[in-house]
Amino acid sequence: MKISVQMDDFDVGFEIKSISKNNSIGAVASFVGLVRDVAMTLEHYPGMTERAIGKIVEEAKTRWQVTDCTVIHRYGALEPNDQIVLVAVASGHRGDAFAACEFIMDYLKTRAPFWKKEQTAAGTRWVEAKTSDDRAADRWEERKPDAA
Amino acid sequence: MKVRVLYFASVREKLGRDAEELELPADVSTIAGLRTHLRARGGAWAEALAESRLLRTAVNQDMAPPAAAIKPGDEVAFFPPVTGG
Numbered sequence: 001m002k003i004s005v006q007m008d009d010f011d012v013g014f015e016i017k018s019i020s021k022n023n024s025i026g027a028v029a030s031f032v033g034l035v036r037d038v039a040m041t042l043e044h045y046p047g048m049t050e051r052a053i054g055k056i057v058e059e060a061k062t063r064w065q066v067t068d069c070t071v072i073h074r075y076g077a078l079e080p081n082d083q084i085v086l087v088a089v090a091s092g093h094r095g096d097a098f099a100a101c102e103f104i105m106d107y108l109k110t111r112a113p114f115w116k117k118e119q120t121a122a123g124t125r126w127v128e129a130k131t132s133d134d135r136a137a138d139r140w141e142e143r144k145p146d147a148a
Numbered sequence: 149m150k151v152r153v154l155y156f157a158s159v160r161e162k163l164g165r166d167a168e169e170l171e172l173p174a175d176v177s178t179i180a181g182l183r184t185h186l187r188a189r190g191g192a193w194a195e196a197l198a199e200s201r202l203l204r205t206a207v208n209q210d211m212a213p214p215a216a217a218i219k220p221g222d223e224v225a226f227f228p229p230v231t232g233g
Contacts, residue, residue: 033233042232043156043157044232045154045156045206045209045225045227047209048206048209048210048225051209051210052209052211073232073233084232084233085232085233105233108232108233109230109232109233110229110230111211111230112230112232112233113156113206113225113227113230113232114230114231114232114233115156115157115158115227115228115230115231115232116231116232117157126157126158126228126231127231128229128231129228129229129230129231133233
């Protein structure tokens with residue numbers, strides 16, 4: 001398992017290869033988040049961020065078969081089209097890899113302490129949290145395997 | 149008791165401060181109590197920590213609700229809902 005909160009960019013190909021070196025792995029699912037059309041600065045809560053992502057990954061491991069996993073999230077100044085986040089999950093089969101990858105991303109959106117500040121022509125503004133992100137994370141509560 | 153309080157993102161900007169060590173009066177023992185205590189400073193504090201403002205809080209780097217207890221030496225953080233990913 002690798003969790004990294006960093007200013008530097010990352011190489012998706014390298015990261016996927018790094019979690020594919022085990023012949024019990026039959027599937028790697030990955031998600032890459034990019035900056036759309038507005039430059040931004042990402043702030044985070046050092047210490048809590050890594051801890052929060054670690055807890056999300058642990059939760060994913062209780063729900064699906066996760067052989068290995070890498071989560072990288074950048075902070076600092078980012079330009080349009082820059083990579084922001086990578087979630088890559090290696091598993092025996094694709095179902096678990098897809099589901100765990102989406103779950104980690106949905107939970108990261110609502111539980112990991114990051115804040116985006118956009119630089120627009122009109123000045124800077126803090127991005128507002130979206131209720132659609134809360135709903136995306138809430139779906140997984142309903143699908144919890146041990147829910148009666 | 150003494151606690152460390154951290155502020156992030158728009159809260160940090162409004163307060164012009166990112167952290168402080170604070171000696172709390174005996175009657176402050178929860179996050180909600182601490183928020184009320186800080187709001188009593190008035191000005192930017194009353195505004196940034198206003199009851200109407202939706203904020204998230206953490207104790208010792210775990211998300212925690214307003215009713216969560218605070219112990220001596222705890223690290224308490226105030227911040228807006230998160231927007232990463």
